[in-house]
Amino acid sequence: MTRNLMFAIYMLLGSINVKAQKTFSMEDVVVLTRYEVEKDLGKEFSELLAKYVEQAVGNKNNIMAEAYYEDKSPSVMWLIERWTGRQWLEKFRDGVIFKQVRTLSEKDVVKPVRTIYVKDLEPLSKEEWRREPMKEDTPITIMLFVESKAGTGDRFKEVYHTAMPQFRSEPGVINYQLSQLEEDSTQFVTYEKFRNEDAFQYHLNFPPIQPVIDYLNSSIKKQPFQAGLHRLIRFAPFGNGKYM
Secondary structure: OOHHHHHHHHHHHHHHHHHHHHHHHOOOEEEEEEEEEOHHHHHHHHHHHHHHHHHHOOOOOEEEEEEEEEOOEEEEEEEEEEEOOHHHHHHHHOOHHHHHHHHHHOOOEEEEEEEEEEEEEOOOOHHHHOOOOOOOOOOEEEEEEEEEOOOOHHHHHHHHHHHHHHHHOOOOEEEEEEEEEOOOOOEEEEEEEEOOHHHHHHHHOOHHHHHHHHHHHHOEOOOOHHHHEEEEEEOOOOOOOOOO
């Protein structure tokens, strides 16, 4: 084999490898992590999560990172993250702060930590995810888990595909996203952030939502569908350092 041929093969393999790396790095990863800690650890744990989020949103590979507690169960907290690749998530989580989060969450845990990887359907851009409420807003975030009956998942996606542009154009909507669980394609989760309670109530009465309600009332495994609904209160800082 001539030296020129060897060089050409080397360059070709290098090009393929670079392309593969670029493709992998561009595969966004979305992870929802649920924590439930003892009440006396709540303040310390939420402060750690807030610190983690503050550092995450400053990382160029982060798309969004937010932390919440459940409205009716403050000891239940959610860390919601989107990164430009799983390797960046894993690298960031290998840092000191997340190790402290992991250690504390295992100290007096009420239930085991649950990590849920999902795939966004009709994803938003980083700029859209970083959209923030106005100063006068009192935002509310709704997360709804849905387990569809066999054979109805595509119908659910079709219903949302039709309604999504209208939902996102509502004046009171900050973000609206439908995602599918990686571990089970029959399960979905919606992420809905509104400027205030009135905006949420408007959404519930918005005519385009009716096909979604009809689906939820007829084609999911567990009724009533409200059992999978979580009202979340954001406590971690925004990208500009402000707290809710």
